[in-house]
Amino acid sequence: MPRLSALSNPTGLIDIEKSRITIILDESAKRLAFSLARLDLSGIEVHPAVSVVVIVKRGNSEERVYLGEVSDWNKGFVVLSEIADEGTWLFRVLLVQAADSLLVAAAENIRPDGQGDTTSFIALEPAELGQRPWEIQILESDGRAILRFNKDIYHSSVEAEADKFFTGLILPEVVRRLAEWLARDPAKLSESTWEDFKAWLLLHGITDEPSEDNEEEQADWSTRVTAAFCNRFKIATQLLEARKKEEKDEDS
């Protein structure tokens, strides 16, 4: 095979911009799955019969998934059987010519949007809060909330996240407040900035939206959102286990 130059692009590979792709993760306790929810190829000429292939990478592991032809690729959740349980997720989305496995177009190093966890719309940030342990800020224009924690208690977000008591007791409340805030003006959910949160809701089985003028419905919706979050991450079980561990450590 003749030497290929990294600069000359002799095969005419098309670079797909990351912004054209939305990948949603499902990291529930029972399975690891992803969905290629959006692949916007407007303005890019590709044959409708080329294959969509996703290479999923996590930590040291890698799994190849075939999603069908580009004209009608599988947008549903695909369960990953070989991927590691730990590590950073990265995706390659490839459009492949079936006859000779040649790549027609590719998007590299895609990070999942609207993850099955909350990191895409709840950020953690250390802050000077005096005696207050935490507070929540909702950034409407960014479509996310920031959980600001007292930096005298935890020096970094990694440290805060590692404390099961902190995350178990505080995060459900953050989710509830965010849900209440959105429930008061459900039209926001149609705005593109809140796409991640909406994808997260769908993943958790919340497909409806509360009425604008029904406070009872809004409260019920917020409670269901919070419950879905707690169920998925088994918050009470996690707290119980953390407590048992602490008691065991104290005894020993």
Add this chain to the structure above:
Amino acid sequence: MKIHKLTDAGKKIYREWLDRRTPSELPPKELLDEPSNASVAVDVEIDLTKIFKNRFEFGKYVHDLLCENFDAKLFLAQKNDGIWEWLTIAYFSQFGKKMSKYWHYRIERKGHSGSLAYRHLARTSFEMYWRHGPEALVMLSAEMPTWGDLSEQLTSRQNVVYHRAYIQTANAMYMKGGEPLTGAASRVKPIKKRKRGDTSGKGGVGRLALAVRRLSRTYDTHILQPSQMMELLPREFANFIAKASAK
């Protein structure tokens, strides 16, 4: 005996024993079934008298036992590290014939440059057989106590170790009659130490990893058959490809 896993107390005793063991010494017998040291992990019987020709045979045997009714991933989770240490103890007369580094006998997840779990003789034999089936022979053909440079080069490059077509091609290119070809594991010398015209290490398994990584920018390499992959490889692999074709 049913397959067990070491308890925390069992792990402690085993690790202390590993640190002070002498050649041909076997681990304390009570590590195998003393309730404080080991508990039943799965309701699967294992033949502890079995002798294995190489780690491929061992990986296949354990894989076939465990994966008939269970998901392999379950056994690779950190919480089940005790199973692999128990299996190492159970077959220590075969795994422990040499005085190799501790990470081959116990699972070490923290090393100076990442996890060293891949160097565990028993666990990696199982995992590689699970992932690659018969093609795992290329990395597991060494005898039970031997890790080997081919294993190291194939399993330490973690961006390719799970790449099925890479392992299939390596198995097709570097193995003959169940044994690795001479030079398969050779490494290219650093430029400063390399004399003009010295091609040693070229076309070896380490270079194949690099070549596959480059090819994956242009091809969907995961589904290429070994013959297709060989056609796309650069000239430095010609010798090994010729030997593979002559098989």
